[in-house]
Amino acid sequence: MKELTPELINKEIVPAIKELFQTRKYLNGSSIIQVFIKKLNLPHDIAEEALRLLIGEKVLLNVKQPKDLYSDYFKLNYEIIDSYIYTPSPEEEQESEIIKSGIKSLSTYKEEVYPVFELPPHIIRQLNVDFIRQKELFRNLISGAKKEIKITSPFMDETGLANYIYELIEKCKNGVKIKILTRNDESRKRVINLLKSTLSKINPDLVEIRSYHETDEFGVTESIHSKMIIVDDIEVYIGSGEIRKNSIFGVLCEAGIYIKGPIAKIYSKFFDVIWGESHPV
Secondary structure (H helix, E strand, O other), X not given: OOOOOHHHHHHHHHHHHHHHHHHOHHHOOOOHHXXXXXXXXXXXXXXXXXXXXXXXXXXXXXXXXXOOHHXXXXXXXXXXHHHOOOXXXXXXXXXXXXXXXXXXHHOOOOOEEEEEEEOOHHHHOOXXXXXXXXXXXXXXHHHHOOOEEEEEOOOOOHHHHHOOHHHHHHHHHOOOEEEEEEOOOHHHHHHHHHHHHHHHHHOOOOEEEEEOEEEEOOEEXXXXXXXXXXXXXXXXXXXXXXXXXXXXXXXXXXXXXXXXXXXXXXXXXXXXXXXXHOEEO
């Protein structure tokens, strides 16, 4: 019986998976795992473990895959889940302990947390709870900033920006640093030009606009999708809403939270990491 050794992985399994993906042989009426087992004559459990280890790590990241590959990948995961009992490695168990300790440490933070929504008027009337309106929160966050504003808004548009541009201009004039992270694609050209023609001209040393959005011939490979406004590392909005027409005028049913407290620094760190991977626009 074969064992899943490094030699088997490198010399047989990886080349076999790459060939299946590149030639799209996995679409010939059989699932990936059935083709895989038949091709290498592997026991079912070994084939499952090999695919679990390799798909998404060694192969999906290195093979020019068609878009519909992912649907097959998720179907495959269901097959594996049905019959595979996973035993964590010592490294994974150690990572799990680190995560648990991190979660435990978070419980020591004392935060103010409030629900935030933006909804069509007829739905707002049905929501009989206390909450903050997203549109007003965004304005209050920007207006209240004293040192720095960090914004991630991947689908920002010029109509949405128009609702906050005067507050942003005022902050820029008063020495507040502004960092905006979006997507530099065709749909964002006009809003990026608006930002450059207003904020950047006031004080280019205080305003930075960057993009984190990479594509290839098959679509998006890496991109920013989170929506956040972080102010002075002490306040943060995080949710589905952003500086976008449909998001702030109640066309889309948006939900999020407003947090005030030290935990905002964690979101600020997340922003800084993605910012470091982004590109000026």
